[in-house]
Amino acid sequence: xxxxxxxxxxxxxxxxxxxxxxxxxxxxxxxxxxxxxxxxxxxxxxxxxxxxxxxxxxxxxxxxxxxxxxxxxxxxxxxxxxxxxxxxxxxxxxxxxxxxxxxxxxxxxxxxxxxxxxxxxxxxxxxxxxxxxxxxxxxxxxxxxxxxxxxxxxxxxxxxxxxxxxxxxxxxxxxxxxxxxxxxxxxxxxxxxxxxxxxxxxxxxxxxxxxxxxxxxxxxxxxxxxxxxxxxxxxxxxxxxxxxxx
Numbered sequence: 737x738x739x740x741x742x743x744x745x746x747x748x749x750x751x752x753x754x755x756x757x758x759x760x761x762x763x764x765x766x767x768x769x770x771x772x773x774x775x776x777x778x779x780x781x782x783x784x785x786x787x788x789x790x791x792x793x794x795x796x797x798x799x800x801x802x803x804x805x806x807x808x809x810x811x812x813x814x815x816x817x818x819x820x821x822x823x824x825x826x827x828x829x830x831x832x833x834x835x836x837x838x839x840x841x842x843x844x845x846x847x848x849x850x851x852x853x854x855x856x857x858x859x860x861x862x863x864x865x866x867x868x869x870x871x872x873x874x875x876x877x878x879x880x881x882x883x884x885x886x887x888x889x890x891x892x893x894x895x896x897x898x899x900x901x902x903x904x905x906x907x908x909x910x911x912x913x914x915x916x917x918x919x920x921x922x923x924x925x926x927x928x929x930x931x932x933x934x935x936x937x938x939x940x941x942x943x944x945x946x947x948x949x950x951x952x953x954x955x956x957x958x959x960x961x962x963x964x965x966x967x968x969x970x971x972x973x974x975x976x977x978x979x980x981x982x
Contacts, residue, residue, distance in 0.1 A: 741869040742827050743771040744802070745956050746820060748812075748889055749877035750778045752792050753949030756920070759792065762953040763800030771957055773800025774823040778885050781810050796949075802826070809885045813892035817899045820872060821865070828861045828868070869906045872896075875921065875956050878913045883943040890938040897931035910959065911937075914952035915945045921955045 745766060753759050763773040777793035790806055797804035803822045807815040849857060876882075876889055893911065900907045908927045911934065916922040924937050 740831075741871055742824050743960055744820065744823050744827075744870070744872045745771055745773045745800070745875055745953065746816070746823075746872055747773060747775045747796065747875045747877075747949070747953070748778060748816075749775070749793070749947070749949065750882055750885065751790065751877070751879065751947060753947050755946045755948040755951070757950035757954070759949040759953050760795045760799040762950050762957065763796045763802075766953065766957040767799070767801040769957065769960075771800075771960060772802040772823055772827050773797060773953065774802035774819050775800075775804045776812070776815055776819055777804070777806040778812060778882070778889075779806065779808050780884075781808050792949075796953075801830070809888045812885075812888050813895045816892040816896050820896060820900065824865050824868070824870065825861060828864050865903075867904045869908075870900065870903070871908045871927075871960070872900075872910075873956050873959060874909065874911045875952055876911065876913045876924075877947060877949070878941055878943045879915065879947045880944045886938060886941060886943065890934055893934055894931050901929070912952075912956055912959070913941060914955075915948050916952075919955065920948050920951035 766773050773796060775793045775797045777790040779790075793806060794804045803819050803826060805815050805819050874893060876886075878886065882889075893909075897907075897909060907929055909925070909929070909931055910927045911924040911931075912921040913924055914921045924941070925931065925933050
């Protein structure tokens with residue numbers, strides 16, 4: 737089975753979108769392009785009731801084929817790692833089920849296998865989870881209500897980098913915030929295997945304004961395509977140089 741690359745958007749937010757297109761619809765579009773959308777809804781540590789805005793957390797993740805979790809800020813670090821890994825496993829199980837359908841026939845999936853065979857398949861899924869390449873675009877809500885939570889988000893993303901870099905597969909991360917100053921999102925950290933740079937970048941983030949979650953997801957989704965296009969342009973340029981003798 738071809739390992740390929742697992743592509744994820746990890747959305748960290750604490751409330752519902754209030755401008756632009758439906759974020760669940762955009763998440764569905766991302767899934768069609770092979771990008772799963774995982775969502776973490778962040779509560780204040782002293783918050784006793786769940787705001788209505790966090791109801792869309794599950795809607796977005798369901799539409800994006802991903803995992804969702806509501807969490808208090810103090811437990812964010814562990815949750816970010818858990819959701820990212822659960823999202824990987826869920827994605828890989830979907831790939832394995834497709835392979836099984838091609839072998840066993842339409843309508844067959846892992847749950848229908850005998851227990852011993854199912855265990856063998858899960859071993860394959862676990863191995864792929866450790867060896868597949870992973871791209872995670874982290875999309876952080878920096879609207880006014882997230883201001884006090886941003887230091888915790890910073891720490892959790894650094895811990896995520898340390899945790900996932902223990903894998904055998906290659907990891908690449910990028911971080912964007914929304915709302916952007918002039919666009920739907922602003923780039924904080926471009927694609928990198930390490931997240932050490934966030935310690936110097938996060939304290940400079942400003943919070944406030946609207947919450948355009950739908951447009952932010954669309955821009956984030958397009959960033960995967962931009963990465964691919966840039967690589968293609970570089971490859972074509974190198975080929976042209978070789979053909980011309982430079």
